[in-house]
Amino acid sequence: MKKVVILGGGFSGISVANKLAMKTKRKDVGIVLIEPRDHLVYEPQLLFWAFKNYPLSKFTKPVTKVLNPRVTWIQTKATKIDDTQRAVELSNGETIYYDYLIIATGASMEEDKIGATHDDNVHHFYLPKATEELQKSLSNFEGGTILISPTTIPFKCPPAPNEFAFLLDNYLRKRGIRDKTKIKFLYPLLRAYPVPSVAEKIQELYEKRGIEFVEFFNFESVDKDNKKVISLEGDEFEYDMLVLVPPHEGQEVIKNSGLGDREGFVHTDRFTLKVKEKENIYAIGDCTDLPVSKSGAVSHFSSGTLVKNILSEIKGKSANHKYNGKTICFVVTSFRRSLLLDFSYNYPPRRYGIHNSFIYGLFKKVFKIAFFQVLVKGYM
Numbered sequence: 465m466k467k468v469v470i471l472g473g474g475f476s477g478i479s480v481a482n483k484l485a486m487k488t489k490r491k492d493v494g495i496v497l498i499e500p501r502d503h504l505v506y507e508p509q510l511l512f513w514a515f516k517n518y519p520l521s522k523f524t525k526p527v528t529k530v531l532n533p534r535v536t537w538i539q540t541k542a543t544k545i546d547d548t549q550r551a552v553e554l555s556n557g558e559t560i561y562y563d564y565l566i567i568a569t570g571a572s573m574e575e576d577k578i579g580a581t582h583d584d585n586v587h588h589f590y591l592p593k594a595t596e597e598l599q600k601s602l603s604n605f606e607g608g609t610i611l612i613s614p615t616t617i618p619f620k621c622p623p624a625p626n627e628f629a630f631l632l633d634n635y636l637r638k639r640g641i642r643d644k645t646k647i648k649f650l651y652p653l654l655r656a657y658p659v660p661s662v663a664e665k666i667q668e669l670y671e672k673r674g675i676e677f678v679e680f681f682n683f684e685s686v687d688k689d690n691k692k693v694i695s696l697e698g699d700e701f702e703y704d705m706l707v708l709v710p711p712h713e714g715q716e717v718i719k720n721s722g723l724g725d726r727e728g729f730v731h732t733d734r735f736t737l738k739v740k741e742k743e744n745i746y747a748i749g750d751c752t753d754l755p756v757s758k759s760g761a762v763s764h765f766s767s768g769t770l771v772k773n774i775l776s777e778i779k780g781k782s783a784n785h786k787y788n789g790k791t792i793c794f795v796v797t798s799f800r801r802s803l804l805l806d807f808s809y810n811y812p813p814r815r816y817g818i819h820n821s822f823i824y825g826l827f828k829k830v831f832k833i834a835f836f837q838v839l840v841k842g843y844m
């Protein structure tokens with residue numbers, strides 16, 4: 465019997481565990497999931513939750529409800545991986561041994577590195593607690609200047625700050641205080657999104673909606689006493705509310721185990737999803753250094769390749785299935801409309817999706833149901 469150990473039970477870890485459970489027999493493959501949290505969050509909903517108060521339970525599910533009963537879940541953290549012994553040290557003091565290891569530990573939100581989180585005027589929407597605070601501040605907001613900016617690159621869901629700007633514009637109009645508010649989108653590039661064709665569309669919509677785009681802003685720090693955000697180049701902008709994307713890094717366990725780059729993202733082969741220069745270790749999702757977006761869609765489209773490669777290795781064959789970088793991503797432009805980006809390692813976003821569509825907006829809305837009922841369960 466082979467033992468597959470999965471570190472991290474976010475979308476990547478749970479969907480891979482469920483796929484493996486469906487494709488193998490109990491007597492042949494044992495599957496163990498190491499995950500400290502007892503709930504899975506549908507993160508795309510955080511963006512919408514920032515603007516409307518409803519129970520978190522509407523977009524979270526207990527791990528026990530989404531995990532295949534064949535998978536053994538140990539509710540603890542991994543602290544160190546020793547690939548020479550094929551062992552993982554856990555924070556409960558135990559050591560677990562593996563035949564195959566899957567790293568799916570996601571990205572760590574380094575809120576403290578902003579130096580101003582949980583301040584009344586400095587917010588983000590990347591974790592539930594922070595989003596709840598943002599929600600409260602927004603509902604008390606009566607006008608002024610709101611700045612939106614990433615702090616570092618890469619970050620999860622590259623269009624999320626653009627989407628936040630669009631939803632904020634909608635929200636303020638509904639509340640009748642849009643004319644009392646300036647929205648400025650600060651971004652490190654010379655365009656408002658990394659892909660030129662998408663940036664062009666976003667900037668066209670920004671112009672129509674009166675969202676000011678500030679190019680080449682590389683975040684450095686926040687002066688919370690004077691309510692200013694400062695760039696590496698020395699530019700300063702005053703705010704009444706500042707909404708940042710928090711710095712993203714790999715998890716401690718990756719840094720402690722020498723498996724990552726400078727930021728702690730796992731060195732991963734972009735085609736096979738094997739951890740570079742290591743035997744029997746794979747990585748998936750936001751924890752990797754893959755040259756694609758950190759998104760649930762990437763996890764979904766790459767999980768089939770990862771599972772096929774592990775199953776091949778278990779059968780004594782080589783791991784030669786390849787992920788082609790395929791992903792699909794919505795860019796919400798209002799509470800009703802969205803763009804749809806469809807791209808891969810081999811082609812940039814297809815033109816057909818770069819228009820502001822009510823249909824794509826509808827797809828985005830119903831996606832939450834598919835997420836918990838189909839994708840997390842590993843049916844696709």
Ligand SMILES: Cc1cc2nc3c(=O)[nH]c(=O)nc-3n(C[C@H](O)[C@H](O)[C@H](O)COP(=O)(O)OP(=O)(O)OC[C@H]3O[C@@H](n4cnc5c(N)ncnc54)[C@H](O)[C@@H]3O)c2cc1C
Binds near residue numbers: 472501543589717762
């Ligand atoms: C606001 C927002 C909007 C988004 N919108 C979209 C979207 O529209 N479309 C899209 O495709 N994606 C979107 N994403 C991104 C998507 O949610 C993530 O890319 C996806 O959830 C990544 O899953 P993951 O399992 O790789 O990482 P995570 O979900 O971060 O899961 C990692 C898990 O590992 C666990 N872990 C961490 N350290 C350890 C350890 N030492 N030992 C054991 N376990 C550990 C954590 O507890 C966590 O449960 C969005 C994200 C945000 C924040």
